[in-house]
Amino acid sequence: MSASGPAPGQTEAQWRQEIQQRVVRDERPQTDDVLKTKGNDFEDYFLKRELLMGIFEAGFERPSPIQEEAIPIALTGRDILARAKNGTGKTAAYVIPSLERLSTKKTHIQAVLLVPTRELALQTSQVCKTLGKHTGVEVMVTTGGTTLRDDILRLSQTVHVLVGTPGRILDLAGKNIADLSQCTTFVMDEADKLLSPEFTPVIEQLLSFLPKERQVMLFSATFPLIVKDFKDRHMVKPYEINLMDELTLRGVTQYYAFVEERQKVHCLNTLFSRLQINQSIIFCNSTNRVELLAKKITELGYSCFYSHAKMLQAHRNRVFHDFRNGACRNLVCSDLLTRGIDIQAVNVVINFDFPKNAETYLHRIGRSGRFGHLGLAINLITYEDRFNLYRIEQELGTEIQPIPSTIDKRLYVAPSLITEDEVNKQNNSGKASANGGSNNGNGNGAQQQQQRQHQSGAPVIPPTQAKFTQTTIPQSQDFTQSIAGRNRGPRQPQQARQA
Missing domain, CATH: 3.40.50.300 (P-loop containing nucleotide triphosphate hydrolases)
Structure with a gap:
C-alpha cells in the first residue's frame, strides 16, 4: 500500500478498510456523549490523505460531536469558542484542522498550542505526532522545568507546531529564540485555566508576538466570565460551540x-x-x-x-x-x-x-x-x-x-x-434487594x-x-x-x- 494513498487499482473504501484492519478496535460500550453525532465521516472534510491515514491508524472511526462542530469551522480559519465535556475529543477537534491548514514546505512555526500543565503538553504533542505522522509535520513540545539549551537547539531546526505551557513559550519568544511572526493558528486548551489571573498577563504578552491576522481557538469544559473580556479584545466574531447540556459525563x-x-x-x-x-x-x-x-x-x-x-x-x-x-x-x-x-x-x-x-x-x-x-x-x-x-x-x-x-x-x-x-450474580443481587425492600417496612421508612x-x-x-x-x-x-x-x-x- 502506498504511504500517500490507495495502491494502484485499490478504491478509497478498500484503502481505509485496510488501514482499520491493522488497528485493534476498542469494543467497550460508549455513551451519547460521543455517539450522538450527525453521521459525518472524516473524509467529508476533504482532509489531506496523509492526515486521514494518521487519523484512521490512531483508531478514530468517525468524528465525535465536538469534532463535527469544530473541524469544518476551524478549516475556514474562523475564530472558535468551544465548550464541551471532558473526554469527548476536544484535542483532536483542534489538532486535526491545525495540521490540515499548515504547510510542511514552510520551515517556520505555523501553530501554537497552549496548555496549562506540562503533562498535558506532552500528551497533546503526542497526539499531534500520531495524527500527523504521515504528513511530515515537525512538532516540538516545550515546558518549564527543563533547560533552555535543548529548546534552542531544537528551534534551530524546522518546527511547524509548537506545543507548550505559556511561561516557557513566552520566554522563548521574548528572547527571539522562537519566531512567532508567521504563526497563524493560536489554540488555548483548558482555556478557563489559561485565562485565570496567574496566566492572563502571560497570554496577553504572548499574543503581541503573533501576527494580527491569526486564528484564535479556545477549548474548555467550563468558561468563566473572564473569557468574555478576552473574546471581546482578541477574537474576531468567534463561532461559539456549546455542547454542555449537562456538565458531568453520562458514563x-x-x-x-x-x-x-x-x-x-x-x-x-x-x-x-x-x-x-x-x-x-x-x-x-x-x-x-x-x-x-x-x-x-x-x-x-x-x-x-x-x-x-x-x-x-x-x-x-x-x-x-x-x-x-x-x-x-x-x-x-x-x-x-x-x-x-x-x-x-x-x-x-x-x-x-x-x-x-x-x-x-x-x-x-x-x-x-x-x-x-x-x-x-x-x-x-x-x-x-x-x-x-x-x-x-x-x-x-x-x-x-x-x-x-x-x-x-x-x-x-x-x-x-x-x-x-x-x-x-449481579442480576440476582438486584432482584433480592428489590424484593427485600418491598417486604421490609422499616427499610422503606429509612x-x-x-x-x-x-x-x-x-x-x-x-x-x-x-x-x-x-x-x-x-x-x-x-x-x-x-x-x-x-x-x-x-x-x-x-x-x-x-x-
Whole structure:
C-alpha cells in the first residue's frame, strides 16, 4: 500500500478498510456523549490523505460531536469558542484542522498550542505526532522545568507546531529564540485555566508576538466570565460551540462514602479489595498528603505511583509515561493531573480528599469515562465536607449517591472483562434487594427519610455509616494517625459496608 494513498487499482473504501484492519478496535460500550453525532465521516472534510491515514491508524472511526462542530469551522480559519465535556475529543477537534491548514514546505512555526500543565503538553504533542505522522509535520513540545539549551537547539531546526505551557513559550519568544511572526493558528486548551489571573498577563504578552491576522481557538469544559473580556479584545466574531447540556459525563457513576478522617485509608483498602480496578487515579488536596498516601498504599501491598507539582520535571514525566503505559495500577496525585489528561485504561477515580469547588470536581472525575466509556467516581466524605458535597451537586446538576454495599461491575468494567457468572450474580443481587425492600417496612421508612434529607439540602448518610458522624475529626489531622483507646464499635460490619 502506498504511504500517500490507495495502491494502484485499490478504491478509497478498500484503502481505509485496510488501514482499520491493522488497528485493534476498542469494543467497550460508549455513551451519547460521543455517539450522538450527525453521521459525518472524516473524509467529508476533504482532509489531506496523509492526515486521514494518521487519523484512521490512531483508531478514530468517525468524528465525535465536538469534532463535527469544530473541524469544518476551524478549516475556514474562523475564530472558535468551544465548550464541551471532558473526554469527548476536544484535542483532536483542534489538532486535526491545525495540521490540515499548515504547510510542511514552510520551515517556520505555523501553530501554537497552549496548555496549562506540562503533562498535558506532552500528551497533546503526542497526539499531534500520531495524527500527523504521515504528513511530515515537525512538532516540538516545550515546558518549564527543563533547560533552555535543548529548546534552542531544537528551534534551530524546522518546527511547524509548537506545543507548550505559556511561561516557557513566552520566554522563548521574548528572547527571539522562537519566531512567532508567521504563526497563524493560536489554540488555548483548558482555556478557563489559561485565562485565570496567574496566566492572563502571560497570554496577553504572548499574543503581541503573533501576527494580527491569526486564528484564535479556545477549548474548555467550563468558561468563566473572564473569557468574555478576552473574546471581546482578541477574537474576531468567534463561532461559539456549546455542547454542555449537562456538565458531568453520562458514563461516570458517582458515589460517596461518609467516613472519619482516620478511617479513610481503611476505606480505601476496602475499595481496592472490592472493586475491579483496571487503573485508578486517587486525588489528594496537598502534596504532603499525596506522598503520605502513596506510602500507605504501598505498605498495604498495592502497586502505586505518585505525582505532584513539587517533583522534578524528569520524575513527573517518567511517572506519567509509565502509568500511561500500564506499568502501575494506581496513581496518587494532586490537582496537577485533573486537566485534559487522557488515559483510556483508567476506570476508577477516587477523591481521597474532597475538592473545594465544582470546577475541580468536574475535571477530576473526568479522568475516568474517557471518550464515552464507563467509569466510576468515589468520594470519601468527612463531616466537614457534607455541605460542600451538596453545593457541588447543585452547581453541577448531578447526584452523588451513597455507596452501596455492592457496586455493579457493569457500571465501570468493560463487558469483555466480566464473566457470565458475575453478570448473573449481579442480576440476582438486584432482584433480592428489590424484593427485600418491598417486604421490609422499616427499610422503606429509612429510604424515605434519606430522600427527605436529600431534598432538605443535607447529604444522605447511609444507616451503616451513621456512627461515623458521632465523632468529629478535624480535616487537617494527619490521616496516618489513629486514636488509641477509642471504642470504635464492631469493626467487621463497618468494614463490610464501607464499599
